[in-house]
Amino acid sequence: MGRITLDKVTKRFGEVEVIPPLDLTIEDGEFVVFVGPSGCGKSTLLRLIAGLEDVSGGQIRIDGTDATAVPPAKRGLAMVFQSYALYPHMSVRKNIAFPLRMAGLSQAEQDRKVEAAAEVLNLTPYLDRRPGQLSGGQRQRVAIGRAIVREPAAFLFDEPLSNLDAALRVGMRLEISELHNRLKTTMVYVTHDQVEAMTMADKIVVLQAGRVEQVGSPLELYRAPRNRFVAGFIGSPRMNFIEGAEAAAHGAHAIGIRPEHIAVSTTEGAWRGRVGVSEHLGSDTFFHVTGTGLADAITVRAGGEVDLHHGDAVFLTPEADKIHRFDREGARIA
């Protein structure tokens, strides 16, 4: 079981309030991703749950019992750190066995669990190596191994993939998702990468300056962002925002339209502009269209093999039902 409830949790460093009172419930077995720009307090929030930082106010409950004052080791949570935090002088086997050894398990029991974990994570051939002799992805797996042998109530991941190269990151993303499907244990995952959030999460928590901007499934956030911040943060490339007369025509202070919801044509359309930079990805092409008089540049997605070049005149037509409207404060107009 791993149901984590945050009740008016507050964190202050001296005078600075990093996290204003915050309520959040993480259900048992859920994969929750905290996402937000750097400095938004997502890592602090994770460390509060882990018990590595003391809360300044409020209560943290794990499976209904108050864990606010419980030391980290007793909370039954396991954490994977950004730097992996492997113990460099111990072999992989000893690294994974460390929490079991601290818990006072017998040697035979330790061996059994370590080998089972190594099997799951494809680490068996490396058990007697030192962390220094492993690649980044293997180190990451050792860190995960050290977490799973404890059979925790919940896993906490602190930007675990940010030290890996792009290809490995995609692979590890899948592995972690698969691990979650198999273990069905609660996972709390912190990242600044909205792609990781979208692909892995059951539930995304978007944070800004310590405040929860929106909580919901990836598609909920994509379809109905509650404000301009969430709208701009979720989705790649980011949403185009248009203010002024065009927005006023829709009865809003600003309207937002995603690049994939704009049709491109060389002959006719609602807005006229010129092709600026174009990014050819093979499957898609992203055009930065300038000179529309609406915004500095509007990003549009077109098919992979569209024959448009720098300086060509194009017409853009937004899909009417995909336009998001926001008021002066940035809140969504339903």
Next chain:
Amino acid sequence: MATKASRSAARLMISPAVILLLGWMIVPLAMTLYFSFLRYNLLMPGMEEWTGLTNYRFFLTDPAFFDAIWNTLLLVGGVLLITVTGGILLALLLDQPIWGQGVVRILVIAPFFVMPTVSALVWKNMFMNPVNGIFAHIAKALGLQPYDFLSQAPLASIIWIVSWQWLPFATLILLTALQSLDSEQLEAAEMDGAPPLKRFWFIVLPHLARAITVVILIQTIFLLSVFAEILVTTNGGPGTASTNLTYLIYVQSLLQFDVGGGSAGGVVAIVLANIVAIFLMRMIGKNLDA
């Protein structure tokens, strides 16, 4: 150093330094070796003659020689034990965030800047003196008999004085090592259920292993040749109670005017130092491999 030309240029460039250092070492070594086979007494100038191994036989059968060896080992071992243990504890304390950290750290390093003769004299006259020393005053204030450290426990007193000088060095090296420990490792260990003492034993101490090795190696080199502290405090006495090998060689060649015997002692000291070095490298040198 990619090309052949740059490599030979590099050799040419460093050769003056290498030749100078080599000469600096070879010339005195060769002269010591040469003197050790001579009957060379300062009281009988111009009477030097070849005596073969006689000097070695006299030096190695001198009962003072075995005392000196034993004292040297005790001195090196005792100081290492005190400075490494004390250094780790002090480094752990200094690593805590405290008010006035910068000043405290400078104060801790200060003893290292005091020259050995001065610090030994300060300890001898202001602390350990049985009449005027501060320890004697404290003892008298408590109604106890003052303890004459330098004649009752001469070697222990010298070990203490030398430890006081070297403790800052050990502390400094260990403190920098401690500061390079990734705090996430400690947090991970905390999450893994390791209480503070186990975190120290399983994470901090192994992390410090290499720094401890460096401290032991460097200090051993200097501690084998402790001299000034003995000269200004006990003069090696009472008897040979605080005579180490270096001091014995000094006594032989400059107090007994027997340069030949002293040189033989010097060669013996070189051999012994190398044996110690080999043992040290064997025991802890593997810590230095990356």
